[in-house]
Amino acid sequence: MVEELSAQENSVVLMLLFATIFLTLVTLGLILFFYFSRKKVIQKEREKAELKIANQQKILETSIAIQELERKRIAQDLHDAISSKLNIVSLSTNVLLSDKKTTNKQKKTLEQILEITSTTLESSRKIAHDLLPPILDKFGLKAALEELFEDYCKNTQIDIQYDLEELEISKEKQLHLFRILQELVNNSIRHGKADELVVFLEENDNGYKLRYQDNGLGFDVEAVKKKAGIGMQNIMSRARILNGKFHYDSQIGKGSTFVIRSNYEKTH
Template sequence: MVQEFQAQESQLIVVLIFATIFLIIACLGVILFFFFSRKKVIEKEREKANLKVKHQQKVLQTSIAIQELERKRIAQDLHDDISSKLNIVSLTTNMLIEDDTIGQNQKESLEQILKITSTTLESSRKIAHDLLPPILEKFGLKAALEELFEDFSKNTTIDIQYNLEELQLTRNNQLHVFRIIQELVNNSLKHGKANEIVVFMEDKADGFKLRFQDNGIGFDTNKVNEKLGIGLQNINSRVKILKGTLAIESKIGSGSNFLIRCPYEA
């Protein structure tokens, strides 16, 4: 009787052991199932996020490309249409001024028209030049930036110190770098109230480095990171198109420092 009871007890222990092992295996299976399921969900979400970023990047590139085409069209219209008509007005006015049959009062009015026409023509040329600097197409980025800095120095009180090296970039990417620096200078003048700017553009074997510093009023970088203004949005967008990185250092009352690093395309 005792032996029979011990045999039944042994069988029960074996059953319990197997049942425990089965439960452990089942629990492990459930855990692994949820783990791999969650992993797949995360991978899918990551793929969606990457696709969203790529889509935003394409939209961004298209938007900036359209913007540059529109600038080019407006610049050509200003040069070919408006400037040519203003030149005709100027020449005609000069001819009328030289006419001896016209009275003094009429000549004074014509001279005023000529003065306004000349001023408008100069403004038209400057706008067209800012929209699409011809020197960039003819002589490249370095020459275009030197001309840009000279124009700012002549027409404002700002002092710009610079050291520029030639970069191995396509014309399109040179235009992006030109727009970035143009926007940075405008921001330093308009928002930063700076009167000194330093620009370093350095060519490296695998890319280039651009450092821009001013002595303006500075700003809170934490607030800027939360919400970028239109100017910084454009700068950041063009840096992304160049596949580069943008680092901003600034404190209120201590000026601003922008460091841009971009790789060269293989």
């Protein structure tokens, strides 16, 4: 009788042991199932986010490319349509001024027309130059930036100290760097109210580094990270096109610093 009870107890213990093992395995299986399911969901969400970022980047790159094409078209129109016609007006006015039959009153009016025409012609040339600087295509980035900085120093109260090295990069990438610096200088003058800038562009073993610093009003870095303006978005987009790492720092009342580091393959 005792042996029968002992056998039953052993049987119950074994059943409980197997049941415990079974429940443990089921629980472990459910945990692993939910873990890998969750991991798969997270992976899918990450892929969707990366795809969204890639699409946004592609849209921004397309937008920038369209901007450059539009700038080129407007610059060409200014040169071909407006500047050429203004030159004709200027030449015709000079012919009338040299005519002996022209009265003094008429000459005064013609001189005013000539002055307005010359001023408008110079403005249209400057706008066309800003839209598409010919020196960039002919002589490269270093020469174009030197001209840009000299123009700013001549026509504004700003002082720009710079040290630039020639980079062996494509014309397209040179244009992106030129636009980035153009945007930074405009922001420093208009929004930062800066009167001193320091710009370094130098090669290193693997690529190049651009460092830009102003003594302007500065800005709230966290606010810009949450919502960047169009100018800053364009700068960041161009930096990504250059495969560059873009970093900026600023303090209210203590100016701003912008750094772009990029690797590139030299062209020969």
